[in-house]
Amino acid sequence: MVMVKPKGSTKQWTIKWKIVMLALFSTLIPLLIIGPFMFMYINKLVEDRISSAAENYLSLADNNIDRFVNDIENISNIIFLSNEIQGYLNYDQTSPRLYQLETASRDLLNNITVVSNPFINAIYIGNDQHEFLKVNRGQAQFTDDIYERIQSSSWYPMLENSEWGGTWFEAKDLHLTDDSNTLMYGRVIRDLSSSSTIGYTVISVDKNVFKDMLKGVDSSGTMLIHNGKDPIYYNGGDQIQVEEIERVLGNFQDGNTITHTFDHKKYILTKHENETTNWQMISVIPYQQIIQEFSVIRIVVLAILTLSFILALVVALLISKKITGHIRLLGNVAHKMERREKVEDVGFDQQDEIGEVGARLVSLYNRNQELTTQLYESQIKEKEAELRALQSHINPHFLYNTLNSMYWMALKAKAKPIANMAISLSKLFKLTLNEGNHLTSVKNEIELVRNYLNIQNLRFDNKIDYHIDMEPGLEEQTMIKLLLQPIVENAVHHGIEPKEDPGYIEIRGYTHHQSIVFEVSDNGVGADQDHTFGYGLSNIQERIKLFYGPEYGLKMETMKGKGTKVTLHIGFTQHKTA
Template identity: 35%
Template sequence: MKIKQRTIQQQIQIAIISISIFSMLVLGIGTFMLTTNKIVENYQQDFYYSLQTSDNIVELQLNSIIEGMRNLLLKEAYMKALSEAGEEEGSYFSSKETRILEKSVNELTLQQASVQEVLSVSLNGKLHIHSKKSDLSQYTSFYRNGEILKQDWIKEAQDADGKELILGSNALTGKEDTLSIVKYLRGYKEDSGVGYLVVNVSKNIFKKAFENRGNYKTNCFMVVDENKENQLIYFQGDENYKEGIYKAYIEDSVQSGKTSYIFSTRGSFVNGWKLISGIQSSELNAQKISIGTLISIMILILFGVGMFVSHTIARRIYMPLKKLERTMQSVEEGTRNITEEFDDSEVGLLGQKFKEMVNNNLVLRERLLYAKIKQREQELHLLQEQINPHFLYNALDALYCMAIVHEEDEIATMVAALSDNFKLSLNKGSNLIQVRDELDHIRAYITIQNMRYKDKFHVQIQVDSSLMDKKILKLLLIPFVENAVYHGLETKIGEGNIWITGHEEEERIVFTVIDDGVGIDDMSKLNKGYGINNVKERIELYYGENSEVVITSEPGKGTRVKIVLMENEMRI
């Protein structure tokens, strides 16, 4: 079903209303986005400073524990017991060494409420654990055969060369409820190692640091170790959001701003750690509801005003256009002399110009048609006169060679064929030629070429008898035969064949020229040749744009040319 075309008045109204709505939407959306961005910026700025405070709190607590660990280096009895145990055989510390280790590390656990366990490890893998917990079964496997020395953190502690390393989980068991501070203990008398110290600290030290969540429901805090493939060290907030917000942070790290969460991040004093505050975007956007409502109401009011104004303006513009429309309608119905008067407005001036154009149109049209016909005739004659004469030169060259070499009657035959060829080419100055004469032209051409190439070429012609008396453009088929000889069959080893067919299909005449030559490996080369392009242009000029020349080729097998002539569009 056709959609009814809108009137000019309707189009003007729609245009004005559309521009108004677009402007209002741009203004509204711009204000909305600006408000949204400001809310996000405020959240990220506020919580950035909050994370800074949290990091300072955590740093103070961990530095206090690290200071206690360093104090153990000053306890000669502790260092000596650990050193001697590393030189003795066996899997366990002696009773005396155990008492010394217990006494030395007890002060650290008493002073630091967050310290859960202190593990002392000798160089040969002996393990002593001082713990606030009663169940130490998780460490049983580490007492035997120096098993503890096989862990990765041992090598990391040695590489740190006495500097404390903070690990995001339990160094021995990998459990996530504690973090471990490990240290390689240098000798108390000489520059050599005496063992390792591991302090397991409860992650509750983060709890107090991240107390300020604001009045947000989905706001969460995380501590992430960037050096451990974004390992989540600590999470504080609603556990229902834990998995989603952590996954969103990983995606946000890869594609910034592509998640439904908003993050504020800050690097921690611990190398590779990051403190993160995250919140769902929808919660921050809650403040935008009132602004969005206000903007919507303003848009509705402005829409009503715009409707009234657009109707008034459109009507004032439409009335002169309606007058012009009626005038154009009368011209469409056959009026050639316009008497309608127009005012001095822009539309009136347009009507006046239209009036002058219509009144002068008939003369102008006749002049244009005459000029176009003359131009077409000139183009046709020019194209006809530009046909490449290289065949004449080749034929004369062959005639000369045969006259020198053979001195026989074949020269007469060749001259007769050449004479026929020229006669058919000139065709008494006419652009049209009967199909039978065009075919005779081809036979004469092949006769001459066979005398040059010792009967190398064979032509088979199958054209319907009904076409023989029809007239076509002269030199329509011969350029394609010539092309088949020179580019398809001449370079072929042995004899070659050309098949020419012709028949009628309704109001079309279809010719085909097929050869079994070497084919064309690059079809773009055809566009560089003058002869083929000349024929294509002549066919388009005489038989219209719906006529066509289609060339297909397969290297090594031959080339096929299909020529379609539209009889009903012939312009002769």
């Protein structure tokens, strides 16, 4: 049927261009929304990364300062606990013994400072009676009266009040060596037995130790170490005056990050406080550095967004081409179906949904055609079977009654074997017919096998010994009839009967992985391993696969002179038979 387009109607877009426009709008709108947020997010991300890097830098610097302070405190502990220095400060006479004690004390300090601690300028040991200065670097600023100079210095009260621990201070008005860029650590030395003050030790440290200490820590900004009153270390040069940084120290807490402007330039400041000394460490990073890094990222993001848009356009064209190609194939297939033609060799790509639907539609159509043909054939065969059944119909009750009469007549004549054979044959015939039902229970099938073996034992004078082992509950399951008896008959005929000695047959039944398995084993004459199924077993194999599916069937294992084992594998049916 051809549809006529009304006059005056607007031009309709094809599915291909609808898909392309949908893909473009689906890509463009999120890009326009996400783009500005992406720039703000990246800006914040860069600031956070710079802040995190500064915090890591300060944390590393804090660890280095802790190690440095611990080294100095350990040196003061060695001095404090030294027997030679204790003896020297407690000795109140002028004698060779005093010289010996001073020499031993100098040797101790020499071992401490010469190799392990080159950043120590000098160490002073003394009291109001005698004193000495051990110089490690540079020249001594004074040769005598150092104790009086210490007492008159501005930092002496801090030293006097340091109790058992030591204290750090700036030595602005007194330096032990000719190096004025020093930091002092002082400690009161007390008698170990009486705890009374016996003297003082002052350690002069070169401030360049901080430069060496922070050399291995990467930082692109400025570093200031401050003791709360005076700067201890600063590597910013003339870029920013220390006084300007000191004015903003009180504006933010430990661990915080703020932005501040110095001389019309914006900086990011991060502060960290050393818990051992209470020194404040401030990292100062120019904001322009962040902007430069952000500019590079912004260009990259713009390039990515543009590339995303171009890729979306290309992908939309490819997808629309593929979809419309499948739609055209579906149209051709529908045309063939209308004419009842066989559809084959259609190139649907089953990797996507439309191709899968198209391939499935073709498969269903061809399958429907096959089933229609099979239905016609089965209806013809069914009619033929009905005719054969009418021609060969025998009243089963007549046969049952006749066999039962033979049974009672044999008993009356005291021919018990003949009676047993008659009753077994009657039961076998009844179970075989199964009232015309093609399904039976496992129990009935096993009973059929027993009656068959009883008849054979009467025939062969109890030559066959057998054992039947069924899994509990299995006998209530349903199966198609006449599967086991032909297998057992095959074992008797081809395995036990040709054998001179008595034979043994074992029948096992059990469930396995949602299926039923029967094993029929005999110790008969066996056969070659390349032996194939005969007509009877082939018939069973075909019946099983037709009823249960291609994954079920028979498997035979045989060895000449050893016997044969046939494994029957069937599925569960939907209902049980009593």
